[in-house]
Amino acid sequence: MTAAGKKGVVLVTGTDLAPQAVEILRDYELVFAGAKPTEEDLLKLSAQHQPVAIIVRYGSVTGRIMDASKALRVISKHGTGIDTIDSKAAQERGIAVKAAVGANAPAVAEHTWALIFACAKNVVGLDGRMRQGYWDKSTHKSVELQGRTLGLVGLGAIGRRVGLTALSLGMHVIAHDPFAREAPAGVELVDLDTVFAQSDVLSLHCPLTDENKRMINAQSLARMKDGAILVNTARGGLIDEQALIEALDSGKLRAAGLDSFAQEPFTAQHPLQNIGNVVLSPHIGGVSDRAYVAMGTGAASNVLAVVETEQALA
Structure with a gap:
């Protein structure tokens, strides 16, 4: 269930977001999936919380995960590479896929x-x-x-x-x-x-x-x-x-x-x-103090750009 007064749930496949990104999403309830979420973890969380958006930090987002939330409108990458998102499955379901281009x-x-x-x-x-x-x-x-x-x-x-x-x-x-x-x-x-x-x-x-x-x-x-x-x-x-x-x-x-x-x-x-x-090195090229903020705010802004535009048109 969505917390009172919130516009919807955003599922984050990680443990945290930069405070600046959290502020951008202040009108949404944030659910964090943990540092190493499996497909089953994300399936359960999506089914339980029906997120309008998923911000992808770790793990992959498959068609099964997309199907678990009827509210899902956008999958937003916390970074630039979207190969961990099944873009074809998203397109077939009318779900937008966005990346924080250039952030890192x-x-x-x-x-x-x-x-x-x-x-x-x-x-x-x-x-x-x-x-x-x-x-x-x-x-x-x-x-x-x-x-x-x-x-x-x-x-x-x-x-x-x-x-x-x-x-x-x-x-x-x-x-x-x-x-x-x-x-x-x-x-x-x-x-x-x-x-x-x-x-x-x-x-x-x-x-x-x-x-x-x-x-x-x-x-x-x-x-x-x-x-x-x-x-x-x-x-x-x-x-x-x-x-x-x-x-x-x-x-x-x-x-x-x-x-x-x-x-x-x-x-x-x-x-x-x-x-x-x-x-x-353990895939940390894009992990820096400033990139962490830029990727988080980019991902959060992409969520709002899709979700709030659709809500305004509804």
Whole structure:
């Protein structure tokens, strides 16, 4: 049941929202599903509370969950990637799907560069060696990025930021994005094979689709330069992880920086945890103090834009 005086329920697949987002939704009752909600958890909560909107932080929203609430009008992503929402099922049911476009772009772009630098300069490896008592000044050589080529797959808000930073470092920047009509000054649009073949650093910034699933595989890795660096702050499904492990083991790739994985979180010992030339982070590229607020307020505003427009037309 909806609390007295409230316009409806908003189900949040997480434990919290930024206070600014809560304020935007002050006329709605908020129900939080917890940190790791399963499909069954969300089914029960949707059936019980009949939310008009779902804000998606963690977990996935399926057609079954949508069917559990006859009041559901919008599914709003707390972020930009909507691959955890069955958009086809939503469209069939007349339910809007919205994303907080650009809300976490600065955070993800910065984390991309943290991973690029960590790989190029072996930050983690050197730190570990220092703690073990080694002083590798006479043997270590890092990769200098000036004059090298950064290849971007995806040229949205995040890819553009990453590319502009590369230009400021004196790098050559190429990019592939079938939906990009133009590129920032200094960024060259090329085909995907050219990105694979010419990149010293390859960085992924595209959504995951049926067409590009495992686009980084044994064949595409073989076309890359020996000693290249691969960074993924997009979606784990873009990479064939076994093929990546083999490329890292063989030295085909110098290093990789990964913030997303095929299965999240790791449920058991993962082969990537035993690879020395990979830097791992738990899909937190878009998690920063400011992005948390921007994603929350963006998601909340998207809820109001749909729900209150429909209510006004009713």
